[in-house]
Amino acid sequence: MARIDRSIWILFLSGTAATLAVSLLTGSWHAAAITAMLGLFAIAMLFDALERRVASVLANVPPPGEGGASEDELETLLQALPHPSLIVQGGRIERCNEAALALLGRHIAGQDVRLALRHPAAIDRLGGAAAGEASSIEIVGLGTAEQSWELVIQPLTGGRQLVLLFDQSGRQATERMRVDFVANASHELRTPLAGILGFVETLRDPVAGADSATRERFLGIMDGEARRMQRLVDDLMSLSRIEAEKYRAPDQPVALPALIEEVIAIFRQSTGAQGREIRIDAPADLPVIRGDRVQLSQLLHNLVSNALKYGAPDTPVIVSARALASAMVALTVTDRGDGIAPLHLPRLTERFYRVDSSRSRAMGGTGLGLAIVKHIVQRHGGVLDIDSKVGVGTSVRVELPLFEGVRGGFGQAPAVPAGGDVTKAQ
Numbered sequence: 001m002a003r004i005d006r007s008i009w010i011l012f013l014s015g016t017a018a019t020l021a022v023s024l025l026t027g028s029w030h031a032a033a034i035t036a037m038l039g040l041f042a043i044a045m046l047f048d049a050l051e052r053r054v055a056s057v058l059a060n061v062p063p064p065g066e067g068g069a070s071e072d073e074l075e076t077l078l079q080a081l082p083h084p085s086l087i088v089q090g091g092r093i094e095r096c097n098e099a100a101l102a103l104l105g106r107h108i109a110g111q112d113v114r115l116a117l118r119h120p121a122a123i124d125r126l127g128g129a130a131a132g133e134a135s136s137i138e139i140v141g142l143g144t145a146e147q148s149w150e151l152v153i154q155p156l157t158g159g160r161q162l163v164l165l166f167d168q169s170g171r172q173a174t175e176r177m178r179v180d181f182v183a184n185a186s187h188e189l190r191t192p193l194a195g196i197l198g199f200v201e202t203l204r205d206p207v208a209g210a211d212s213a214t215r216e217r218f219l220g221i222m223d224g225e226a227r228r229m230q231r232l233v234d235d236l237m238s239l240s241r242i243e244a245e246k247y248r249a250p251d252q253p254v255a256l257p258a259l260i261e262e263v264i265a266i267f268r269q270s271t272g273a274q275g276r277e278i279r280i281d282a283p284a285d286l287p288v289i290r291g292d293r294v295q296l297s298q299l300l301h302n303l304v305s306n307a308l309k310y311g312a313p314d315t316p317v318i319v320s321a322r323a324l325a326s327a328m329v330a331l332t333v334t335d336r337g338d339g340i341a342p343l344h345l346p347r348l349t350e351r352f353y354r355v356d357s358s359r360s361r362a363m364g365g366t367g368l369g370l371a372i373v374k375h376i377v378q379r380h381g382g383v384l385d386i387d388s389k390v391g392v393g394t395s396v397r398v399e400l401p402l403f404e405g406v407r408g409g410f411g412q413a414p415a416v417p418a419g420g421d422v423t424k425a426q
Contacts, residue, residue, distance in 0.1 A: 311335030
């Protein structure tokens with residue numbers, strides 16, 4: 001407005017100066033009057049044009065408190081939010097998105113927010129936020145009893161409140177897993193380390209360390225404990241590498257029969273008579289699967305090793321492979337032994353979980369074998385199933401997808417070189 005006033009004053013002074021100049025030069029008051037009239041007319045026209053311009057600009061400016069998105073835009077934004085979101089006004093739910101309806105029920109629209117949330121701390125925080133203060137609080141009990149949520153309240157214009165619910169259950173579960181993993185790993189390493197340190201201290205004793213039989217026995221125990229720690233560290237590093245690659249799908253063609261023969265040959269060489277009890281039931285023309293050969297070798301090694309450890313003496317371990325109609329190949333390792341009670345089956349793939357801790361440690365187990373198997377299967381997009389009957393034995397079945405380059409369906413695998421790897425699909 002200051003610029004408009006200045007423009008009018010400039011035009012007025014210019015017209016006055018022009019009138020005086022005409023009067024002095026012509027000496028005619030008629031000419032001066034005409035000039036003055038023209039100046040006033042110009043001022044009026046300028047003022048009218050500027051007034052129209054200002055009115056046009058002000059007409060496009062929303063009144064205070066009514067700016068921002070329209071109601072339709074607000075509804076679109078609310079529905080686009082992936083987490084449960086509410087708009088509360090006067091203590092009632094004015095709007096909510098589909099995620100909120102799925103969590104709290106489809107009846108909450110228009111309902112008292114206290115009846116929808118049913119959480120005293122959240123209701124108190126909503127009352128405090130009505131004064132125009134943004135706040136947040138963590139609550140438990142919405143959805144399921146175990147779910148944890150962060151409730152964020154953001155005041156809006158017109159006395160409304162935007163209520164956002166962020167699910168924190170996954171983050172807290174991950175944190176619990178991390179804490180449990182560190183605690184278990186520390187315990188598993190601390191036990192053999194304490195034994196080694198104790199035996200070292202004993203061997204330093206002049207009397208106990210001087211006896212050759214005692215020294216050899218203690219050194220043998222120390223060697224076993226050190227190797228146990230080495231196996232544990234190796235498994236932890238292996239699990240870490242598998243998890244680091246879990247989002248990168250394997251793309252190598254792998255001939256499963258050749259891989260089975262290769263792994264079983266290692267067991268037969270290293271375990272003697274026990275290794276000779278392994279039987280293979282896999283057709284040579286089995287379709288090629290898609291995978292990571294090193295990881296699949298580790299998977300098969302872990303499964304056969306468990307079967308040999310927990311199978312009954314003088315009973316065979318059967319490794320079989322079959323093509324499925326679902327474009328998958330099923331690899332199954334079966335033993336005949338004591339079996340596993342049903343209550344343990346859901347937890348067998350947890351890290352460091354053991355059905356019989358003392359027996360597992362005595363056999364050199366780290367408690368990570370099936371956890372590694374689970375992560376390898378997940379990375380390969382496969383399916384893991386464990387079936388066991390007490391007094392009969394255990395069967396572990398892994399389904400793995402076929403290699404996409406294979407043509408002609410089952411029974412037509414590409415040529416396999418001596419090393420067992422497939423370098424090019426036919």
